[in-house]
Each structure stands twice: as structure tokens, then as C-alpha cells.
Amino acid sequence: NLTGDNGTLISRMTPVEEGAGYYVHLRDGRVQVNLIKRWLDDAIRVESQEPLATNRWCHLAVTYDGSRLADGIRVYVDGQPIAMNVKLDRLNQTFALPLEPLRIGGGQSTFNGELDDVRIYARDLAATEVELLAVPQTVSEILSLSAASRNEAQRRKLTRYFLDNHASTKIRDADRRLTDLIQQRRAFLENLPTVMVMQEMEQPRDTHVLIRGQYDHPGAKVEPGIPAAFPAMPADAPNNRLGLARWLVSPEHPLTARVAVNRFWQLYFGQGLVSTSEDFGAQGESPSHPQLLDWLATEFVRLGWDMKALQRVIVTSATYRQSSAVSPELLLRDPDNRLLARGPRRRLPAETIRDQALFVSGLLTNRIGGPSVKPYQPEGLWQEIATDTEYIQSHGDDLYRRSLYTYWKRTVAPPTMVTLDATSREACTVQRARTNTPLQALALMNDITFVEAARVFAQRVMVDLDGSMEDRLRLAFLIATARTPRPEELAVLERRFHHSLEIFRNDPSAARELVHVGEFSVNETLDVCELAAFTTVTSLILNLDEVVNKE
Incomplete structure (x- = not known):
């Protein structure tokens, strides 16, 4: 029950000059959890996004999974997880408890309010366990209520009481297996790699030309579109990234397939049909075999952009399977093998x-x-x-x-x-x-x-x-x-x-x-x-x- 906005709830810290240990603190009403080996260099600090309400009792729980990551800390209010902001995430060494006494309601600063029923567990509690702890009524008090008036948390507490005290061995074993599977699933999901994705804003913001590149000097408003030098997007195409992607791989696009097959040709022959493979524009070289480039591009599209199939076409061709041996006369006439009179050698x-x-x-x-x-x-x-x-x-x-x-x-x-x-x-x-x-x-x-x-x-x-x-x-x-x-x-x-x-x-x-x-x-x-x-x-x-x- 908070009567003030600041103060330490529990603390187990070495003297301030060393500052190693842990403490749960209130700062402007927000819950702050600190795990410290050496402040700033080797520590974690997370803080709740919203402050706790004052002058009312609430159940507060903090769990830590030992991962040395800020993401391993969970904070619950009245059995429900709350959103946290990571202030520091730099715990490099295994966190060990200091040889200091546990201080309740003090340590770093004095707590303003009332504390009741403080518990310390030697393991990481699951979210369901925290939810049960947050139910204030005893089993007898819950049973005195009608079944229809009990909330979900109260029903789960009764279930847990039954499983722990009155269930058969077979049911208890099944419950333990279920708990283990849930924990395994949780560990599996937490270890899955994440991938950043992009999506359109619900209300796209306006984009402007920036005069001389200065972000604070916007000019004319610009709209999404294709440069005028290229064919226009189809009228029915969405004017977003999906539309752009479809336009890029459309059979009518003059560049995508040609650039791609030129890169594959370069991979096998050492240089592309267009030798300036990085520049297909006016500053680039003209293709040595324009009809071959066009045929390969259309074949690539016809094959469904199948890269393996295209490479099979190239490596099984008579051109690629030629000997790379070269006579003095041929070397004099075509030193760079632009005429493809011999196989590649490099x-x-x-x-x-x-x-x-x-x-x-x-x-x-x-x-x-x-x-x-x-x-x-x-x-x-x-x-x-x-x-x-x-x-x-x-x-x-x-x-x-x-x-x-x-x-x-x-x-x-x-x-x-x-x-x-x-x-x-x-x-x-x-x-x-x-x-x-x-x-x-x-x-x-x-x-x-x-x-x-x-x-x-x-x-x-x-x-x-x-x-x-x-x-x-x-x-x-x-x-x-x-x-x-x-x-x-x-x-x-x-x-x-x-x-x-x-x-x-x-x-x-x-x-x-x-x-x-x-x-x-x-x-x-x-x-x-x-x-x-x-x-x-x-x-x-x-x-x-x-x-x-x-x-």
C-alpha cells in the first residue's frame, strides 16, 4: 500500500561505494528492478512504464530467470504482467547474492507505505504461479462463494489446491508432465530468433523534398511512384511496396531479368554479356550479344525465376562446355573472349x-x-x-x-x-x-x-x-x-x-x-x-x- 512515490521495497546490497546486489525500488511511483555486479559496467535496470496507484493495496511480484538479460526480468501487479522499459542491459558476469542481510522497506532509501507478506523464492516462478499468489482469498473463503461468482484466478487457485492435496497420483503425474511441457514450450519460444519486418503505417505521413538535404527545411510534397524513365506501374497495382515488388518482377520490366541473368553469366564466364554489370545505364557498356541477353532474360521469366534451372541452361550449353585452350591467333583477335569462341578460364x-x-x-x-x-x-x-x-x-x-x-x-x-x-x-x-x-x-x-x-x-x-x-x-x-x-x-x-x-x-x-x-x-x-x-x-x-x- 503506497503512500509516497519513492522508496526501496526490498534490498540486498553491499555498501554504496561498491554497490553490488539487487534492490526493488519505487521512482516517481514506477517499479524499478536493479541487478548490479558493478554499476554501469555490469548491471541491469528495468522500470515499469506506468506508476503504481497510491493509497490502495496491490500484489507486486518480480521474477528473474538467471539469463543475465533484462528480458529475463518479469514484473507483475495483481498477478498480471506489466510493461517495462529497459534502462540498462549489461550484466556480463554470473549474478551472485552478496553476503549482506535482506532489508525490507529500506536500504537504498526509506519506503513510504505499508508492506505485508513478503516472500522470497529460490526459483523463477511461472506466470500462472504468480497469478495464484495474487489471489488474496483463502481456499475456504473462495469455497464459501457461489461457483458462478468466482473469477478465473479464484477457480485456478482451487484447482491448484485440489491437485496439490487431493488428486490421485496419476493425475498429479500428468499435471507435472503438463507443467514440464509448458516450461519447455516457453523456453523454446523464447529462444526462437526474431526477424525485423516492415509494414505500412495506418496513416502514412507526408514526405517532402528536403531543401539542400536539411531535415528542418522541407520543400514540395512528394508522392510514391516510379521514376519517369521507367514503364509505369499497372493501374490496378497497389501504390506500396507490394506493388513495387510486383512491378519489378513483371515480364514487361526491362531490367530486372536482364540484370539477373547477366550476373549469372558473369559468375561462370568471368564477365557479363554487359561487362559493366554494375551499370546498365547510359554510362555502361553495350551488351556483346544483345539477342542472347534478351533470350536468357525471357527464359528466366518463363522458368518462373528459377535460378537453379537458369544455371543449368548456362552450364549445359555448348558455349560453356568449350575448351578454354586458346591459339595465338585467337588470343590476338579476341583477348577478352568477348566472341565466346572458347570456354572461360580464370x-x-x-x-x-x-x-x-x-x-x-x-x-x-x-x-x-x-x-x-x-x-x-x-x-x-x-x-x-x-x-x-x-x-x-x-x-x-x-x-x-x-x-x-x-x-x-x-x-x-x-x-x-x-x-x-x-x-x-x-x-x-x-x-x-x-x-x-x-x-x-x-x-x-x-x-x-x-x-x-x-x-x-x-x-x-x-x-x-x-x-x-x-x-x-x-x-x-x-x-x-x-x-x-x-x-x-x-x-x-x-x-x-x-x-x-x-x-x-x-x-x-x-x-x-x-x-x-x-x-x-x-x-x-x-x-x-x-x-x-x-x-x-x-x-x-x-x-x-x-x-x-x-x-
Whole structure:
């Protein structure tokens, strides 16, 4: 029963200069809940949106689920949850109760009013339990009322009393199972990810041209619509985002399908039919094959915008399946392959090179979905560039997930990916730059991921094929390139193996150091020097032009 607007209801806090603990406080009549490890740096504070009524009794309950999140605090008035505002949500460490006494009606400041029946529970109460506690009448008093005059909360209290005191064991077990299922459902729903959505306002606000971009200097009012340079929206289309989306994918739209198929063509051939894929306007290049671009665009629409079907059309075409070999005469006439007289040849994207090495070695994890992972990275890189940020490396299968799942810090991109021309993602990039530097070869030969992949690749071949070294070299080459090596190529690989084997026989510690690069276990049944020597050969194979290039 409040007689004032401010004061502490309950408190268990260390002295003010330390300020650790919890307290429930009234500030201008609003309920304020505080969990503090260290104020501002490590604390939670939530406050009710509406003040409590004064000079009337009410039941107040506060629950906390131990999640270290402000969202884990619930406040109830007369058994019903009330809306709260989060003032601070920064509890980083596990909250522990201080060795201080519980103070009722004081601690931080004196409470003005009356308190009755204060209870502390050692667990997080469910909303239904709080609702029952808020019913002031005893069971006898509720039973004295007629059944028709009892409210829902009173009926639930009677049900709870019956289940706890008079129900059979079978009914009690069923009730416990139901309670467990309800709690599991609640936990499941609370852990579901949320997605931000957009929707139209009931009454759209007016939008104006801002003179010189100044928000406080509005000019003429503007209406939603399509720029005059484009075809108009259909007369029956809604004048909102849905109408715009339908207009964008309508068969009559001159750009959407053409831009999309040009991007897919660029993906396979290295450049689009319109080489300036980021600019289809007056400043861009004209298409090299306008009729082909138009046909692909209409085919894409006819296929129902099915991206997989469109890519099948491209990769099964005679144009794409040509050899990439080029004669001096053809190179002179068409150095950029704009006439499409040969198949595409270019280095694979950075992510594909890494994934291919993992796949060939047998390391690649095929699991789909899940959170980002943090594979190998030079130690201390984040601290050097981003300060006070620790890179916690993943382990186990997470080290070998597809590059799609690699955690990407925008200002500190994975260094090997950037070396191989992956973008930093600090700005939208339609076409990646393509460079050719010695650093790229050094990365492919020395990065932990590629060294480990080469070693596991060698280990895989040696275990799978119990034959001569020549047979093993032939199999490794076949797995990586999809063809058998020519005699002169096989001779180079054999010389490489025997030369490395001689080095490692003379220095076994170097062999052990090489085969233990990375976390994947070493097959101890294999000769360590042979495995190390074969690793140098598989590393060579993984660095061949026809392995890291699309030919």
C-alpha cells in the first residue's frame, strides 16, 4: 500500500561505494528492478512504464530467470504482467547474492507505505504461479462463494489446491508432465530468433523534398511512384511496396531479368554479356550479344525465376562446355573472349579454393545451417587491428565448414580470403577485382588450412590405396584434377616425393612438425617421413593451375 512515490521495497546490497546486489525500488511511483555486479559496467535496470496507484493495496511480484538479460526480468501487479522499459542491459558476469542481510522497506532509501507478506523464492516462478499468489482469498473463503461468482484466478487457485492435496497420483503425474511441457514450450519460444519486418503505417505521413538535404527545411510534397524513365506501374497495382515488388518482377520490366541473368553469366564466364554489370545505364557498356541477353532474360521469366534451372541452361550449353585452350591467333583477335569462341578460364573465387581443398582432403563438413564459425587465423590479428577484441578459434568439425559459414569481421576480414581477392564487405561489390601476386601462392602453400588439407589428403590416399607410391600419386592427381597424369607429370611428382623423403629421413623432427600442423588427428600407423613427403606432393597438386583455376 503506497503512500509516497519513492522508496526501496526490498534490498540486498553491499555498501554504496561498491554497490553490488539487487534492490526493488519505487521512482516517481514506477517499479524499478536493479541487478548490479558493478554499476554501469555490469548491471541491469528495468522500470515499469506506468506508476503504481497510491493509497490502495496491490500484489507486486518480480521474477528473474538467471539469463543475465533484462528480458529475463518479469514484473507483475495483481498477478498480471506489466510493461517495462529497459534502462540498462549489461550484466556480463554470473549474478551472485552478496553476503549482506535482506532489508525490507529500506536500504537504498526509506519506503513510504505499508508492506505485508513478503516472500522470497529460490526459483523463477511461472506466470500462472504468480497469478495464484495474487489471489488474496483463502481456499475456504473462495469455497464459501457461489461457483458462478468466482473469477478465473479464484477457480485456478482451487484447482491448484485440489491437485496439490487431493488428486490421485496419476493425475498429479500428468499435471507435472503438463507443467514440464509448458516450461519447455516457453523456453523454446523464447529462444526462437526474431526477424525485423516492415509494414505500412495506418496513416502514412507526408514526405517532402528536403531543401539542400536539411531535415528542418522541407520543400514540395512528394508522392510514391516510379521514376519517369521507367514503364509505369499497372493501374490496378497497389501504390506500396507490394506493388513495387510486383512491378519489378513483371515480364514487361526491362531490367530486372536482364540484370539477373547477366550476373549469372558473369559468375561462370568471368564477365557479363554487359561487362559493366554494375551499370546498365547510359554510362555502361553495350551488351556483346544483345539477342542472347534478351533470350536468357525471357527464359528466366518463363522458368518462373528459377535460378537453379537458369544455371543449368548456362552450364549445359555448348558455349560453356568449350575448351578454354586458346591459339595465338585467337588470343590476338579476341583477348577478352568477348566472341565466346572458347570456354572461360580464370582463378576460382577464394571461398571455392578453400572449400575445394577441404573437400578433396575429405575434411569438408557437409552440415547445412547453424551459426558462423571461426577457422584458423594468425594469432593476435584482431587485437592488433581491432583492439580489445579476442578471436576465439573454433574446433572440431567447425574448423572445416564451408567458407560460407566463416565469421566475417568487417574491418578485419579473414586474411587468406582477402589475399585471394575476396571482398572486405565494407562496401557493396558487384565485381571482384582479380589480381595475380606471389603472396597468393605463398598463402596456398603455407596457410594452416591448406597445409592441413594437403596432409589429410595424403593420409587419405595412403590409407585408401595399399599399393605402390606411383599408384598413390596417380590416384591423388586424379582426385584433384579429374584426370590421370601424363607420364612427364607423374615423373615430376615422383621426383618431388623422393627428394622430400630424403630430406625428412635426415630430419625426422621436421617431418613430425609438418604432419602435426592443424588439429585433425594423424594416422599413427603410417610412416611419418613418408606421410610428410607425400604431403609436399599433395600440396603441389593442390597448387596446380588446373586445380585453383576454372578451365
